Amino acid sequence: MTEEKLFSKETFIELFKLSEIDRIARQDELYLIAKSYGLANKFKESLKKYEKIFNDKMLVGSDLKLPKCKYDIENYNMGKYICNKNGITDSKKDYKFSYIPVLPVERYINEETGKEKVKIIFYKENKWREMIVDKSQLSISQKLLLLSDDGLDVNSENVKYYINYFNEIMNINDIKKLDSISHIGWKDNLFIPYDSQGIFDGADEFRNIYKAISSKGDYEKWKEVIFKLRKHKVIKMLMATTLASPLLEKLNIQPYMVNLWSSLSGNGKTLSCMVAMSIWGNPDVGALRLSSNNTQNYYTVVASFMRNYTCYFDELQIVKKNKYLDLETLIMDLCNGTEKGRLNKNSSAKEIKVWFNNFLFTSNDSLVKENGGEQLYNRVIDIEISEKIIDDGKEIARIIKNNYGFAGKEYITYIQNLEYDTIFKRFKELFNEILEKTNATDKQANSLASILLANELANQCIFKDDYILKVEDIIEYVNDKSEIRTSVKAKEYIISTINANQNKFRENYYGECWGKFVEDFQNNKKVYRFVFNTQILCRELQKGGFEFNSVKKEWAEMKFLKLNSQGRYIHNTTINQEKGSYVMLILE
Numbered sequence: 370m371t372e373e374k375l376f377s378k379e380t381f382i383e384l385f386k387l388s389e390i391d392r393i394a395r396q397d398e399l400y401l402i403a404k405s406y407g408l409a410n411k412f413k414e415s416l417k418k419y420e421k422i423f424n425d426k427m428l429v430g431s432d433l434k435l436p437k438c439k440y441d442i443e444n445y446n447m448g449k450y451i452c453n454k455n456g457i458t459d460s461k462k463d464y465k466f467s468y469i470p471v472l473p474v475e476r477y478i479n480e481e482t483g484k485e486k487v488k489i490i491f492y493k494e495n496k497w498r499e500m501i502v503d504k505s506q507l508s509i510s511q512k513l514l515l516l517s518d519d520g521l522d523v524n525s526e527n528v529k530y531y532i533n534y535f536n537e538i539m540n541i542n543d544i545k546k547l548d549s550i551s552h553i554g555w556k557d558n559l560f561i562p563y564d565s566q567g568i569f570d571g572a573d574e575f576r577n578i579y580k581a582i583s584s585k586g587d588y589e590k591w592k593e594v595i596f597k598l599r600k601h602k603v604i605k606m607l608m609a610t611t612l613a614s615p616l617l618e619k620l621n622i623q624p625y626m627v628n629l630w631s632s633l634s635g636n637g638k639t640l641s642c643m644v645a646m647s648i649w650g651n652p653d654v655g656a657l658r659l660s661s662n663n664t665q666n667y668y669t670v671v672a673s674f675m676r677n678y679t680c681y682f683d684e685l686q687i688v689k690k691n692k693y694l695d696l697e698t699l700i701m702d703l704c705n706g707t708e709k710g711r712l713n714k715n716s717s718a719k720e721i722k723v724w725f726n727n728f729l730f731t732s733n734d735s736l737v738k739e740n741g742g743e744q745l746y747n748r749v750i751d752i753e754i755s756e757k758i759i760d761d762g763k764e765i766a767r768i769i770k771n772n773y774g775f776a777g778k779e780y781i782t783y784i785q786n787l788e789y790d791t792i793f794k795r796f797k798e799l800f801n802e803i804l805e806k807t808n809a810t811d812k813q814a815n816s817l818a819s820i821l822l823a824n825e826l827a828n829q830c831i832f833k834d835d836y837i838l839k840v841e842d843i844i845e846y847v848n849d850k851s852e853i854r855t856s857v858k859a860k861e862y863i864i865s866t867i868n869a870n871q872n873k874f875r876e877n878y879y880g881e882c883w884g885k886f887v888e889d890f891q892n893n894k895k896v897y898r899f900v901f902n903t904q905i906l907c908r909e910l911q912k913g914g915f916e917f918n919s920v921k922k923e924w925a926e927m928k929f930l931k932l933n934s935q936g937r938y939i940h941n942t943t944i945n946q947e948k949g950s951y952v953m954l955i956l957e
Contacts, residue, residue: 370402372406375402375408375412376412380399381419384396384399384419396416400412435452435470438497440474440490441545442474445472446542447538448537448541449537452471452472455468455470456468456522466530467522467523467530469491469492469521469522471490471521471522472489472491473487473488473535473544474499475488475546475547476488476504476547477568479549479551480548480550480565480567481550484504486502486504486570487502487503487507487539487544489502491521498520500516501570502516507531507532508535508536510528513528547568549568550562550565550570550571551569551571552571552676553578553579553678554675554676555618560785562579571674577655577656578674580656581649582650582657582678583651583774584773584775585651585774586773587772588775590768591769592776595644595776596832596834598765599834601759603641603752603758604641604644605838606752606843607627607729608644608645608824609838610679611645611646611648611729613679613819613823614677614678614679614726615678615780615781616792616796616819616822616823617726617727617819618677619789620792620796620815622819623704623705623815624706624725624726624727624728625704625749626700626704626750627729627752628730628731628735628736628749628751628752629641629642629729629730629731629732630733630734631733631753631754631755633755635757637758637762638754639731640759640765641759642731643658643769644769645679645681646679646729647769647774648773648777648780649678649679649773649774649776650773650774652770653770658683659680659683661682661685662687665702668702668703669702669703669724672703673708673723673724676725676726679727679728681729682728682730683730683731685732686733696736697745697914700736700748700749701744706723706724707721707723708723727819735753736749743853746853747810748812750817750846776831779830792826795822796822803818806840806841807840808849808850808851809850810850810853820838820843821839821840825837855915855920856920856923856924860924860927862915863906863909863910863954867901867954867956874886874900876945882902883902883906884901884905885900894957895957896955897955897956898931898954898955898956899955899956900940900942900953901954902944902951903917903950903951924954925938928955929954930953930954
């Protein structure tokens with residue numbers, strides 16, 4: 370090869386048309402020829418110049434294509450931009466603002482909100498990576514900069530170029546448009562993901578849950594194991610709980626919690642709940658079995674995503690050790706079915722997330738304590754187990770981890786084909802039967818009736834066995850409304866407090882004086898009148914989680930609190946030569 374031929378543009382054009390591997394071999398050959406002429410350095414300089422030209426002109430769809438990917442990018446109109454594997458250049462300004470190729474490839478329009486998201490891909494470290502972002506994130510500098518954490522080559526210097534680039538490429542190309550969803554569960558009479566062709570556009574942390582709602586293995590093998598386990602009432606209750614979740618929205622029932630607890634370990638709490646969740650999909654850790662070690666906001670975000678599926682959180686006792694999370698507040702917030710309203714930075718109201726599911730927990734203790742208010746008892750079903758529920762746990766775990774997810778779809782299809790009036794009528798019958806046979810509140814009866822109904826429906830379409838839950842089976846889980854009233858709990862609490870501090874009501878006591886007590890006879894029956902300092906009474910009630918103003922009216926109706934001569938709750942009297950405000954409590 371002559372020196373003139375070696376340094377001709379045709380030689381370098383042919384060189385850069387070769388594949389990367391062939392180019393290395395050919396480049397070495399040309400270098401040795403140049404070296405033989407004593408022109409090795411000149412060849413290196415020419416090679417650099419041509420390499421820069423070809424890198425900058427290597428357009429998508431040209432002979433020098435971007436690495437292959439699963440998206441149709443070869444015929445993109447790049448406008449004024451040059452995009453190759455070495456980055457993106459604004460040709461009009463001759464400015465290279467990115468050292469990696471980035472392209473928008475799909476647009477997602479959410480079926481419910483109408484909001485738009487965009488999937489972008491970028492080539493980095495010899496592989497294509499992708500992410501789904503809100504469309505606004507590609508047009509607002511502060512939001513776009515956050516994508517640098519995900520590997521995008523964006524910084525404060527080039528962010529405006531990126532914004533202009535995304536805007537132009539998406540406007541001059543017909544980017545594929547798809548319907549999308551960001552939650553699972555009901556959408557009108559469709560049940561996602563079973564009935565929707567929409568693409569999931571939710572957060573990456575929920576992608577594993579979304580994928581977990583699927584089937585795997587052998588349905589008949591799963592049934593064979595489940596039929597044996599369903600002989601145990603607790604297993605039936607747990608399965609019916611997860612089957613009840615899709616009914617709550619249709620029946621207009623508030624969310625509630627089922628807590629499977631035992632102070633003993635190794636008796637199958639976690640595995641029993643996994644069996645129940647295997648109805649819907651993968652019941653394992655990282656799928657439908659979630660940790661309780663979360664922030665309160667995370668709980669509500671998960672609930673709104675799962676929407677009509679039971680949320681199963683394992684080992685709830687972790688929450689009790691979390692100083693930043695109050696268990697009672699968590700119960701109330703989750704069972705309200707809606708998150709707290711918040712404002713954006715521009716003072717406009719953010720979209721409020723809602724959910725209609727129930728919650729399944731495992732714990733080493735009951736969820737509601739003795740001094741818990743009526744509102745907590747109404748929302749929680751505590752199921753205590755004192756024995757081992759499942760024998761041969763390792764084998765059962767192996768089977769349900771490899772065979773799952775068939776029954777849920779069959780169940781949803783069945784209830785979709787039923788008339789709503791038929792479902793609601795049966796629900797009302799069960800609701801009324803619970804109220805007749807127990808002393809449950811309406812809210813408790815709602816929750817328990819939904820579980821009984823779900824069990825019946827599942828028996829009709831899936832199990833077809835004799836293990837149907839009756840009202841008699843759930844009586845032990847009912848909290849007697851006459852015992853759980855907040856006023857009754859507060860009364861019991863303050864009587865215990867008085868009994869432990871009787872000396873503080875004696876005239877000769879030298880410590881803090883709480884008031885005085887008087888023995889009296891009423892209808893030939895001995896009673897004790899405790900004249901209780903109002904401020905101290907309120908303080909002691911608050912220690913137990915009660916408020917005097919919330920219980921005083923019912924205390925008076927119970928004849929536990931005696932009104933003054935004007936019919937008021939407070940007595941202005943003098944004790945130990947000190948005038949003050951007192952409440953008179955009557956103990957028989």
